[in-house]
Amino acid sequence: MNSNGSSNNVHLSPGRRSWLRFKANRRGYISLWLFGILFVLSLFAEILLNDKPLIVSYQDELYFPFLIAYPETAFGGDFETEADYSDAYVRDLITTGDNWVIDPLIQYSYNTINFRSELPNPAPPSSQNMVGTDDRGRDVFARLVYGFRLSVLFAFALTAIGVAIGILAGAVQGYFSGRLDLIMQRFIEVWSSMPELYLLIIFASIFQPSIWLLIILLSMFGWMGLSDYVRAEFLRGRNMDYVRAARAMGLSDISIMRHHLLPNSMTPVITFLPFRISGSILALTSLDFLGLGVPPTTPSLGELLRQGKENIEAWWLSLSTFIVLVGTLMLLIFIGEALRAAMDTRKH
């Protein structure tokens, strides 16, 4: 009777087996790779897409303009201001003679305005701008890459904070239950009936809008949906025999919550994770679309969508943003699906 089931995967650690389960979901696995590559590339956007050269060798000295701002005078120019490397005069200074330059792959940053464009802005895709320019002459591709990075980082931060607060609140409510649970539940009811959007509009007019303000404001409200589920799981779990066995063993409350209840309450957390991340991306996008989001110069997908709406004939604006958004959300959801299967220890 004892040999029953011990035939395969005996010596695999739990983590390794989770990874195998994740890999078994081909779609999620491929999505993870694709998303990982895109995200890592976007993290190095300053090296790939920048209007400043990576390395300049001027009179046998090395300069790193993408990291450090040098005045034009450093390269023998006239102005004390930072050198404009797309300017023909400056370019001439740093390329003549023994001087050389290593440029990024694409020589536009998210706020570089293409003054040399022969077409009126927004300009359609051309040899200069592969996805065209927006209404201020900025390169759409560069803005998409930087916007993608900002959206994803924003979503990760918002989700992490929301999940942490949600789990903490739900765990405390569910485990201790009784009066504490009652008070917190009432607080959540009051708090969740606050009109989030109006608060955002009000705060946007009081404070200088910034990405941090957005994270703080959205985090204050984003945890509530999740805490309800975690609370329910803890309420269910605290009466299970394995929790009583743990209490009989003399484990402390915190240790029971962490090692016994939390792992068994992760199902709703994991299930909602991909939706929370994509929801956060959408939240930022729609706030930017409404003009309540990040400050105007910040690269953002929502702002590009709004430009697309205002310049309906400039198809490259809305179409490219649409593809990036849908692609990102789809990859995230596929990954989330595989993650869910990986976390299910009962699945072989």
Next chain:
Amino acid sequence: MADKLIQVENLKVTFKTQGGDIEALRGVSFDIDKSENVAIVGESGSGKSVTALSLLKLHDEKHVDYPDGRIIYQNRDLMLASEAEMRAIRGQDISMIFQEPMTSLNPVYPVGVQIQETLKLHKGMDRLAARKVAIEALDRVGIKEPQQKIDSFPHMLSGGQRQRAMIAMALVCDPVLLIADEPTTALDVTVQQQILDLLKDLQKETGMSVLLITHDLNLVRRFADRVCVMYEGEIVEQAQSSELFKHPRHEYTQYLLDSEPESRIAEIEPGKNTVIEAENIRVYFPVRKGFFKRKVGEVKAVDDIDVELRRGETLGIVGESGSGKTTLGMALLRMQDSTGRIRFRDHIISDYREQQMRPLRRFFQIVFQDPFSSLSPRMTVEQIVGEGLKLHYPELNKAQRYDRIVKILQEVGLDQGALWRYPHEFSGGQRQRIAVARTVILEPDVILLDEPTSALDVSVQKQVLNLLSELQVKHKLSYLFISHDLRVIRAMSHRVIVMRAGKVVEAGAVEDVFENPQQDYTRELARATIYY
């Protein structure tokens, strides 16, 4: 052959799963005569319930395949019958009662409505006529005051009454065959007996046949005319009941008969080595009512009980569900608030706060009834068994801890390969071994065994009981053994407490209580379980 009611020939059933097909039945043949009681006996997973469901074709078509076999009923092959034809047979000719009366009755309708539904459907009765018949049916199954009880919701009835209502529902259309799938498993022993007696009486009265599905050989001995023993999807032996118990031919039948728990009472060291001494233990639960939650009364779950437990001794606590035996056990281990004095060694633990109790916790351990909910599904066996070690023996390093875990797993009969696996990968008996390993590794003095074998098959039950008594001798453990099963208690305990409604009905050495019960209640309990 004219008196054959139903004939099953070479029935095969396969379950379609993602991992491939599973053969649940591999050619089962049996028949049931008119007015005959046939029992199918087998352990969980042997295919006995699958057989019962197949007779009515109640399996989900999407997941189940019938590759071969015929079920002949009234010169028709039910395997070829359409869904509409089957519906006419179900409830009308052949009806069924299930194990769990709480879940098989719909909680949002009164029982009367559920009985009347069958009547309206099959007999085309109107509301008033159906109600009249339903009251008669409830009366027939021995429910007192059927006029009032007909409007009760399932939760207002006791377990026995619910099962009676289920039987009334099944019998209301005068079926020729009643399939009873573990009809008494969820009930208390004394109630079990009543239900079986009722079935037998009704059967005599109406002349129907009964197909009883059960894992409990004892039930069968009393009840069935003929017995089919099932093992891994096949009927391995089929014989008249009296014949089967006298001369079991197949080795599996012999094994099953053999696995009745045998007495394993170990000698206790002489002298008064009291481990736990408790006086006047009381646990009252307040009953609160109204808006301000005013206290209007008390439920006396444990009412003034004294307990003494010696080193190496097993104290059996017997009683029906709701008698307060688990509450008493929990109170003794300070897992449940109580009044009274509890002494453990030199500690008066009834005065200790939770903080003071924690270091002592390792001396009191619990093994629960359900090995499926007592192990955290997200932890590996190594984590489960090693957790208490980490807490109570922080001086051990990782390698020492590992050694101890491996050693204890060997002691409970599991190999090293179990370490990395999760609880769901083990059978019920193996899980219970893990639960035992988790407690014994802490070298406790007292283990509370809360129905440790009730959820297990009989043959596994015996193995676990043997393991427990081996460990008791080896580690000088004291057991508080809670069970409703007197046979198990008798096999394991030195002394026994019989509880009813929070009070001790009878207490003493196990032989005295069982051989010479002083109280009616104890006698009734003993009669219901022990009759060899």
